[in-house]
Amino acid sequence: MMEHILHYPLWLQAWIAWMGLVNSAAVIFFRHVQARWALAAFVGAALLMHALYVLNGFNRLLGLGHVVFWTPLVAYLVRQRPRLEVGSPVRAWVTILLVTNLTSLVVDYTDVVRYLLGDRG
Numbered sequence: 001m002m003e004h005i006l007h008y009p010l011w012l013q014a015w016i017a018w019m020g021l022v023n024s025a026a027v028i029f030f031r032h033v034q035a036r037w038a039l040a041a042f043v044g045a046a047l048l049m050h051a052l053y054v055l056n057g058f059n060r061l062l063g064l065g066h067v068v069f070w071t072p073l074v075a076y077l078v079r080q081r082p083r084l085e086v087g088s089p090v091r092a093w094v095t096i097l098l099v100t101n102l103t104s105l106v107v108d109y110t111d112v113v114r115y116l117l118g119d120r121g
Helices: 010-029 033-056 060-083 089-116
Strands: none
Touching: 010 033, 010 089, 033 060, 033 089, 060 089
């Protein structure tokens, strides 16, 4: 799968690296339940995307990994964020994670719908 990503424009490779960095930063905040859920969703999405890649190749359906795991994560974090101390590092990370994953989900939902409508690119 990485061989395909390496053919993307540099800005898109940077975005994918950013998503990986922000999501994997959950290990820094692991003592917080929100971070444990985020890490579980990150790993779940990666495993599903890998399985989809093996079964179906590199196409728009890969976004399903994020849709399935990040949609409930985002809903959970939106509810949890107000419970985190204002100005705390974990709240800042959750905010960045929400913005990052929501941005990705816009693209992922679009890709999955396009795939289901016949655009197999």
